[in-house]
Every structure is written in C-alpha cells, then in structure tokens.
Amino acid sequence: MEKFFYPKNVAVIGASHEERKIGHVIFKNLLEKFKGKVYPVNPKTEPILGQKVYPSVLDIEEEIDLAIIAVNASIVPKVLEECGKKGIKNVVIISSGFSETGSLEGKKAEEKIKEIARAYGIRIIGPNTIGIFNSENGLDATFFLEKDVKKPKEGCISFFTQSGTIGILTLDILAKENIGIAKLVSYGNALDVNEADLIEYFSTDEKTKVIAGFIESVRNGRKFLEVLRKNKKSIVLLKGGKTSFGARATSSHTASLAGDYKVYSNVLKQFNVIEAETWEDLIDYLKILSTGKIAKGKRLVIITNAGGFGVLASDYAFRLGLELPEPSEKLKEEMKKYLPLYASVRNPIDITADADIERYEKILRILDESEEFDMLLIVVLIQTPMLDERIVDVLKEIKKPFAVCMSGSKAEEIRKNLRLFLPIYESPERAVKALKIISELKA
Amino acid sequence: MEKFFYPKNVAVIGASHEERKIGHVIFKNLLEKFKGKVYPVNPKTEPILGQKVYPSVLDIEEEIDLAIIAVNASIVPKVLEECGKKGIKNVVIISSGFSETGSLEGKKAEEKIKEIARAYGIRIIGPNTIGIFNSENGLDATFFLEKDVKKPKEGCISFFTQSGTIGILTLDILAKENIGIAKLVSYGNALDVNEADLIEYFSTDEKTKVIAGFIESVRNGRKFLEVLRKNKKSIVLLKGGKTSFGARATSSHTASLAGDYKVYSNVLKQFNVIEAETWEDLIDYLKILSTGKIAKGKRLVIITNAGGFGVLASDYAFRLGLELPEPSEKLKEEMKKYLPLYASVRNPIDITADADIERYEKILRILDESEEFDMLLIVVLIQTPMLDERIVDVLKEIKKPFAVCMSGSKAEEIRKNLRLFLPIYESPERAVKALKIISELKA
Known part of the structure; x- marks a missing residue:
C-alpha cells in the first residue's frame, strides 16, 4: 500500500494534450505539486506542458512505482497489461465505465482487469475514482483544478x-x-x-x-x-x-x-x-x-456574550449528557473582578453583550487554567461594535479543548480570512455536539 | 399594537450626540431609513446629525405616535411620565438595568414603570430590548449599524x-x-x-x-x-x-x-x-x-450529479417519512432522451458528475411539470468544471416547491453574490428536513 502514497515517481497513462480532459488535469496537478518525477504517457507523443511524452509505460527507462490510468474503459486492459509487463505494482484506475454502469459489459470489463491485475500481482485502487491525494508530498492525483x-x-x-x-x-x-x-x-x-x-x-x-x-x-x-x-x-x-x-x-x-x-x-x-x-x-x-485535543471528562463551561445562545447551548449540552457544573465560589469571585454586576457567573458564564476583547481574554484565561472544567464552549456574538477579528488572537491561545460558536455575516468574513485553524461552528448546538465527541475519545 | 409598527412619527428619547451610544445609532438608523418624521429628544439641545433636538417630548408640537426610550434606567420613569403627559400610547424601552439584573432594585424599578404605563394607558415593548424593525416603512429602531x-x-x-x-x-x-x-x-x-x-x-x-x-x-x-x-x-x-x-x-x-x-x-x-x-x-x-410554497404531498424526487449526496438524501428522506417514488416508465423514457446511458432514472435521478447546465435544465423541466412528485430536492455538485453560477438561472424557474443542496467554496461564492433568493442548503440532510416541513403545512 505504501507506494500508492509515497511513490518515488508516477506515470500518468492517458495524460492528455487537451486542457479539459481528466488526463491533462491529473498530469498538471502532479507536475506542479508532486515532489518526484512524473511521466506522461500517450500514443500521441507531442510534449504536454513542455514535458516529453512516452507512447507507453514500456518506453520509460526508469522503474515506475505508481501508474495513474485515465484512458477510455475499452483501453484499460491493454495499458494495465503494459503496467504488468513493466513491473508496476501499484495502479490507480480513474476510468469509469465498469460495474458501476450496471451493464453486463461493464461487469465483464471489470472482471477482465481483475484477471490482469491478479496475473501480474498489481494492487489496484478503483476503477471509477476521482483519484488519490497526499498532502505531504504533493501527490495530487485528482482530476480537479484548484479553481474548482x-x-x-x-x-x-x-x-x-x-x-x-x-x-x-x-x-x-x-x-x-x-x-x-x-x-x-x-x-x-x-x-x-x-x-x-x-x-x-x-x-x-x-x-x-x-x-x-x-x-x-x-x-x-x-x-x-x-x-x-x-x-x-x-x-x-x-x-x-x-x-x-x-x-x-x-x-x-x-x-x-x-x-x-x-x-x-x-x-x-x-x-x-x-x-x-x-x-x-x-x-x-x-x-x-x-485539533488533536481530547477532553478528559464531560465537564463543560459555556462562556457567552449572547444570552439566547447560552440558553440553547445549555439545553443541548443537557440533552447530550454533558455536565455543566456551577463554578466554585472561589472561581466566581475571581471572574467577578472583571465582570459588570449584571453578568452571570453560574455557567453559562454570561459576560453580557457589552463584553470587549479584554473581558473575553480575562475570563477565558481564568477558565482555561481552572481544574473545574474539561472543555470550553465559547459563544462570540461578533455583531457587537465592541468585537472584531482580533478576538481570534485570544481564542488561539486557549489550551483546553474548546469549540467556538460564531455566526452571521461578520463571522463569515472572519472565517474566510482566517490564516490559522480554529474550531468555529455556526450554531451553538453544533458546537456542543462536536465537544461531546471529543469527551468520549480514549486518550 | 399597530402604532408600534406603523407610526406616522417617532421620538427618540436619549438620542445622543456621541456616535457610539445606543441613542445615537437608533436615531441615525431611523433618520436614514424611516418613512416618517423622527424627533431626537435630549436635554442637551445641540443639533444631532443636523437635526433640531428637543429637551423633552413635551416640547414637540406635533402629536407623537411612538417613543423609543434609550436613556439610563434611572431616568426612564421621568421620561416615561412625560410620554404619558404628551399622550403617547406606544413606547419601546430599550434601556436595560431592570428585572433582568436579578437585583431587588431592578425589580422595583420595573414595577415603577409598570405603574406609570398603567396610569397613562401606555403600551410598552421592553425594557431590555434591542428594539423593533419593520422592513416596509424603514422603521429600524435597533441600535446596530449595517456595518455590524x-x-x-x-x-x-x-x-x-x-x-x-x-x-x-x-x-x-x-x-x-x-x-x-x-x-x-x-x-x-x-x-x-x-x-x-x-x-x-x-x-x-x-x-x-x-x-x-x-x-x-x-x-x-x-x-x-x-x-x-x-x-x-x-x-x-x-x-x-x-x-x-x-x-x-x-x-x-x-x-x-x-x-x-x-x-x-x-x-x-x-x-x-x-x-x-x-x-x-x-x-x-x-x-x-x-418561499411561500407548500408541498401538496410527501412525494419527493431527488435530482443529483453527486451520487454520494443522492444516497445521503435518500436515507434521510426515508428516516423522516417522505416518499421517494420511482418515476413511471413514461417519465423515465422522457428523461432518458437527455441522459447518458450510465445515468440512473430511478429516484434519486442521478444525472452523473458530467452533467452540464443544459442537462439540469432539461431534467428539471420534465420533473417540475410531472404530476408524479410534490417537491424536488436538487443536489448540485458545483465543483465540476461543467457547472458555474449560471445554474441559478435554471433553478429560479422551478415552479414546484424545491430545495437546493450546494456546498463548498464555489457554492459559498455563488450564495454571496446571489441577487435573488433561493432555498440553498449546505448539506443534503438539511435540505430534506426543510422540505419535510413544507410537506406538513396546511394550505
């Protein structure tokens, strides 16, 4: 299996001269990104994207680790046989037109390639696939361009x-x-x-x-x-x-x-x-x-500047069997130092709609360091004039497992321009559901 | 109640000179959008946004239909009393600091304004609200600017x-x-x-x-x-x-x-x-x-260019008790005219990943006009090179109740630039759930 993902080189059989064809796009993606040699194969041997084209894999001198086949279904047996003769052991067959068509011909054609694969000891992914992808070495053998x-x-x-x-x-x-x-x-x-x-x-x-x-x-x-x-x-x-x-x-x-x-x-x-x-x-x-984070238990604390979303998150946490303990008196006193009188410190911690970034920072730091909770749900009603995209700088410092609920047009803008990853959800319930999952994982 | 939404004029009590204050924003929103006269009220009588300011509602000559109060909680009884004397019968109290604080003082303050309202026969919305909104006459009495x-x-x-x-x-x-x-x-x-x-x-x-x-x-x-x-x-x-x-x-x-x-x-x-x-x-x-549309029954037809989403939508439709009837032979034959051999016409109608806008148009027209279904779920895998935002022109012509499932980065772009309304959902299950709702409504 290893060579499907870490080949030293790849042959693209059916690499096409026509820009819109699957065989062209796969070759282009690999040529631009793959950290290894890519060989285009096509009986028409005019260069593609400036690269020398081989009429068959048998014409390539080097040993080949992986072949991607993107030719018409009818030609697959022939080129697969050539792969076998060349000693290629890993083949991805992109081509469709086999058993998925529901036709007897398709089923027969699939049986035939199965036989060839068995005869030569070739491992096959597909047929009828959009390809494979490995982010580590740029192996983007899919037939889609970044623009789509x-x-x-x-x-x-x-x-x-x-x-x-x-x-x-x-x-x-x-x-x-x-x-x-x-x-x-x-x-x-x-x-x-x-x-x-x-x-x-x-x-x-x-x-x-x-x-x-x-x-x-x-x-x-x-x-x-x-x-x-x-x-x-x-x-x-x-x-x-x-x-x-x-x-x-x-x-x-x-x-x-x-x-x-x-x-x-x-x-x-x-x-x-x-x-x-x-x-x-x-x-x-x-x-x-x-995020790679695992919650050690089910004790959730909700921090919110939006009362209504605090209520919805609490209801859903109850429904999913999470715990929402009230903070200790000590913790409450600590938080109250940074909160107005009308804020609530019972959990949800309602830091109220006039909360600014500094208030979030103070309260989040206290809760992140507390031993009373296993995970945080942070609701950010980003629509208040006191908040903007700088809230991201506060959120990215949190060490405990957490999820953020942030929705609406300003949130969409922030998410779009986000250069780092943050687990942001559009609704309080979806954030709670996600946290539940990481509270059930075993370390 | 009518005058809360259709006043001929509005007094904003606590209209502020300071741009960030609630009373300023409400006045500004109303001044710019409301199709009626707006009177700013503030003891400091320097003009706000070029408008003459009144020290009290009692100083306004015209009869006032609606007052919006955005002053400190402690001043609310005084200005409400003035509203009573002025004969204003509809008041929105934006101000917070009442029973929602949980304090005895807050509760008492709320009782006091209740008494005043009763004495003068004033109807009150609030206190502690973000305001009211009527799109018809531009009555945007909320304290948020469009930028937020x-x-x-x-x-x-x-x-x-x-x-x-x-x-x-x-x-x-x-x-x-x-x-x-x-x-x-x-x-x-x-x-x-x-x-x-x-x-x-x-x-x-x-x-x-x-x-x-x-x-x-x-x-x-x-x-x-x-x-x-x-x-x-x-x-x-x-x-x-x-x-x-x-x-x-x-x-x-x-x-x-x-x-x-x-x-x-x-x-x-x-x-x-x-x-x-x-x-x-x-x-x-x-x-x-x-959309104002009501499905006459539970017969759903799914049209998709994404097999996987067709499967998920079908599962969810079953779970929610919708029907997914197979089209009649006649209807199947009609669709087959415009479909490749490997497409499926069983419902989901899988028009396959190489479907272009024309193929969608042909199939959707046939199904929209058919008597065999009450509603349509249209899955558009917009990531294929054959499709782009012009699919919207096809979707907007559909007469039957329908929902669209379109997700990913290209879909987000299309939705953002959409000038008209379309019921687009990001996941197949959410689209199915929405359709279920309109199949249960009574005409």
Whole structure:
C-alpha cells in the first residue's frame, strides 16, 4: 500500500494534450505539486506542458512505482497489461465505465482487469475514482483544478470514500474550513483495495491521527472487523445506504448492495468507532478532531456574550449528557473582578453583550487554567461594535479543548480570512455536539 | 399594537450626540431609513446629525405616535411620565438595568414603570430590548449599524424574541441568506407586550405570512393558547430553556422561569405549530417557508450529479417519512432522451458528475411539470468544471416547491453574490428536513 502514497515517481497513462480532459488535469496537478518525477504517457507523443511524452509505460527507462490510468474503459486492459509487463505494482484506475454502469459489459470489463491485475500481482485502487491525494508530498492525483476544488493543507486526518463526489466535496470543504488532511482516497468500485485495506494502512501510517470515511457497503466483513479491532486511532464513519431508499440509490451508482445497517452500526459501537449521523456531523466532527485535543471528562463551561445562545447551548449540552457544573465560589469571585454586576457567573458564564476583547481574554484565561472544567464552549456574538477579528488572537491561545460558536455575516468574513485553524461552528448546538465527541475519545 | 409598527412619527428619547451610544445609532438608523418624521429628544439641545433636538417630548408640537426610550434606567420613569403627559400610547424601552439584573432594585424599578404605563394607558415593548424593525416603512429602531449587523429586505416572515441577541442574529443571518422579513420585535423583559400579543398581532398583519419566534417562557398561558387557536398562518417556534440547564441560563438573563417543556411541546403540536429543535433548524425552516410554497404531498424526487449526496438524501428522506417514488416508465423514457446511458432514472435521478447546465435544465423541466412528485430536492455538485453560477438561472424557474443542496467554496461564492433568493442548503440532510416541513403545512 505504501507506494500508492509515497511513490518515488508516477506515470500518468492517458495524460492528455487537451486542457479539459481528466488526463491533462491529473498530469498538471502532479507536475506542479508532486515532489518526484512524473511521466506522461500517450500514443500521441507531442510534449504536454513542455514535458516529453512516452507512447507507453514500456518506453520509460526508469522503474515506475505508481501508474495513474485515465484512458477510455475499452483501453484499460491493454495499458494495465503494459503496467504488468513493466513491473508496476501499484495502479490507480480513474476510468469509469465498469460495474458501476450496471451493464453486463461493464461487469465483464471489470472482471477482465481483475484477471490482469491478479496475473501480474498489481494492487489496484478503483476503477471509477476521482483519484488519490497526499498532502505531504504533493501527490495530487485528482482530476480537479484548484479553481474548482480547493485542496486542504497538511493535517492529521486521512479520509477514504467509495463515492468520488464525496471525495471532491471533502477536499473542498476541509480546505474551506482550514482543516488539514494527511491523505484522501476515492476507491470507487473497490475492485481490489477496499475500506478495510485503507483503514488498516491508515492505522499504521505515521501522519494519520484520525481516520475518517464514507462507506456505502463493506466488501470484506471479516477483514473489516479485524482492522477495526486492531486500530488504535480515532475513527469516524458516515454510512450511506442505511435505509431501503438509500440502498437503492447506492446500488444505482457504485455497483454494490448496502449492508444490513443495524448490524453495521452495532459493530461500530463495539469498536469505539464514532458514527456520524449526517454529512454535516461528519465535517463538524473532523473539525474538532483535527485539533488533536481530547477532553478528559464531560465537564463543560459555556462562556457567552449572547444570552439566547447560552440558553440553547445549555439545553443541548443537557440533552447530550454533558455536565455543566456551577463554578466554585472561589472561581466566581475571581471572574467577578472583571465582570459588570449584571453578568452571570453560574455557567453559562454570561459576560453580557457589552463584553470587549479584554473581558473575553480575562475570563477565558481564568477558565482555561481552572481544574473545574474539561472543555470550553465559547459563544462570540461578533455583531457587537465592541468585537472584531482580533478576538481570534485570544481564542488561539486557549489550551483546553474548546469549540467556538460564531455566526452571521461578520463571522463569515472572519472565517474566510482566517490564516490559522480554529474550531468555529455556526450554531451553538453544533458546537456542543462536536465537544461531546471529543469527551468520549480514549486518550 | 399597530402604532408600534406603523407610526406616522417617532421620538427618540436619549438620542445622543456621541456616535457610539445606543441613542445615537437608533436615531441615525431611523433618520436614514424611516418613512416618517423622527424627533431626537435630549436635554442637551445641540443639533444631532443636523437635526433640531428637543429637551423633552413635551416640547414637540406635533402629536407623537411612538417613543423609543434609550436613556439610563434611572431616568426612564421621568421620561416615561412625560410620554404619558404628551399622550403617547406606544413606547419601546430599550434601556436595560431592570428585572433582568436579578437585583431587588431592578425589580422595583420595573414595577415603577409598570405603574406609570398603567396610569397613562401606555403600551410598552421592553425594557431590555434591542428594539423593533419593520422592513416596509424603514422603521429600524435597533441600535446596530449595517456595518455590524446586516438588515434583511422586505419579506413575509415576522419574528419575535425575548432575547435581544437572538434578535440581532436573526436580522443578520436572514439578511446574509437573502431571506426577507416583514417585522421583528425583541420584547425583552415583557413588562407589557409579550409573545401572545405579538402572535396575535402578526396573525392579523397583512404583510406577515409566516410567524416565527424564540421563546424562553410563556407569560400568559391562557392568552398564548387562545392566539394559537385562532391563528391561521404558518408558525415556527424555537424554545430556549427546555432543560434544567437551559432554564438556569434563562433565569440568569431574562428574569423569567422556563415553563414545563413537555406541556409546552404538546400544546404546540396540538395547534400545528412547527417546533424547531435547534437554532439551525429554525433558520433552515424560515428559509424554505419564506418561499411561500407548500408541498401538496410527501412525494419527493431527488435530482443529483453527486451520487454520494443522492444516497445521503435518500436515507434521510426515508428516516423522516417522505416518499421517494420511482418515476413511471413514461417519465423515465422522457428523461432518458437527455441522459447518458450510465445515468440512473430511478429516484434519486442521478444525472452523473458530467452533467452540464443544459442537462439540469432539461431534467428539471420534465420533473417540475410531472404530476408524479410534490417537491424536488436538487443536489448540485458545483465543483465540476461543467457547472458555474449560471445554474441559478435554471433553478429560479422551478415552479414546484424545491430545495437546493450546494456546498463548498464555489457554492459559498455563488450564495454571496446571489441577487435573488433561493432555498440553498449546505448539506443534503438539511435540505430534506426543510422540505419535510413544507410537506406538513396546511394550505
């Protein structure tokens, strides 16, 4: 598996001269970012982006670690065979037109490439994938340009997905939210490499601290259980095809049947896997998990300049089983030094709508250093004239696990211009839900 | 109540010369936007923003319909008494420092202004509010400038809230999402006007089609039930203080005890009130309700160029009890004319990731005109090179009730530059949840 992510060189089979073609974009992304040699392969040998083009991988002198195939489905067997002869052991097949079409021809074509792969001992990711991504060495073998899909910076999350579109969205949204990523794989029809292989690899990969994925069906139940049992890292999964409606949608696009959801869900619980209920939950959880922080207990303190959001956060914390202890008299006295008389120090700590950055700083420092709480939820009603983007400087100093709730137009502006990562949520309930997740992780 | 929203003129008592003061901002907002005369009142009579200042309302010659009081709590009784003598019957008291402080003095001060109001027959909104807002006549009596809090354009939603901060956030977020508003009231300590009065007024107000509110406690249970029974409009409520945690937070900031949530929740069901579970749900529901469309049934069709999101939307639709019927053979044949062979026409209609604007247009037109579905969920993976902001021109032509799911950085850009309103959601599940709401409304 290692060479899928850390090849010394890559051949792009089907590297195209036409700018809009998939084979062109993949080659361009790799040429610009990958820290290693990239070989374009195409029978038409005019240079692409100034690079010498090889008619076949067999014409490349150097040994090749990884091949990306982006040619028409009908040509895949031929070029895969050439990969085999060249001794390439890792191949990503981007091309679609196989079992996912639901046609007999597609299924047969997939069987044929399976045979070739077996004959030559080639490991395959795909077919029907948007590619793979490794932030560490610039291995961006996806067919999307930055202008359409933003790519995340380096981080500790590794993500796998059958669905290519989910892969695209994940890259783009994590980048937009300033969340870093280690590796991402869209494994498509899972002809060979599947969810179990990827969890297994990520669970030993040094750069990966959090494993996340979107699963439609589990191909190899026994191995899946085995890798979950062995895994020691945080793992979050979102399941598609939980219901008969979803299963129908699944089978229409990735050529697999949805598993029995209840069985699946119980297995996840057994192995301490965090199950995201919705797409939004998945992204929200990744956001807080990417901080690498774990809350030691369930004692939450809410600091707010917006009474109403303090109430909503409190209600939701109760509902999710978090604790909201009242601060000790000593702690209350300490906070009161910096608060007006009409502020509340009971938890939520309501520092009132006229709070300025300094008041936030004083109170947050006291609570961050207190032993009475395990985590902080900080509500910032940024719409008051007393506050602006400099609140970020205060928030980034917090050591305890925390989440920020900040919403509206000014918040959007701040988030857009944020150069660092902060776990900011648009609603109090989403922030509480995320904190709950890190209060359940084992160190 | 009418004169709170449609006064011919307004006196701003405590209109300040200092730019950062509440009394200055309110006067400025009204002066710039209100379609009627505005009188600044302040014992210091130097002109403010070039306008003649009156030492007291008693010095104004004209009859006054509405007074906004933004002076220190200690001066409120005096100026309110003057309002009484002047014959002003509608007063908004912005000032805080009353029962919400939890102090005995605050409570006494509130009792005192209650007595004055009763003596002169004055109706009061407040104290401790961020003000009131009417988009129709530019009555922006809030103490926030556009640079901090965006204000929504005209629309059919009227919103009430005890919590001032929820009022601010609502204005700002509705504006950001291009959702229009009719009227907004922050009624603070509810010394006089409360949630029941406002629901009653909005239920007869011509400009209001949807009533929405954030409630912490119900002051007058009997009247509350009565107005809900009489109301014929769509009504959405979010309750704060549902739990003991939330109730504690509530009492700390608005001087009222949270009611028994279960009783409350059952009452809402009985009167067909839509209860939002979270802040995000509330905004999401307002978004779809502001379209004014009602789905005639539960038959949903999902159109997607992103297989994974089609699966998630289908699962969630099942979970919420919506129907996802397979199109008739006739309809399938009609769609197939415009789709590649590998597309799926089973519902979700997966028009595949290479769909361009034209393909969306053809398929959406067919489904919009079909009698087989009551509403549409349109997933647009906008990250493909085939799509851009021109998709908006296609979406705006749809006649059936619909919601759009579009997420990521390109979607954010499109939403930001959107000149019209479209019910766009960032996740498939949120879009489904919103559609469910309009499938339950009665025409």
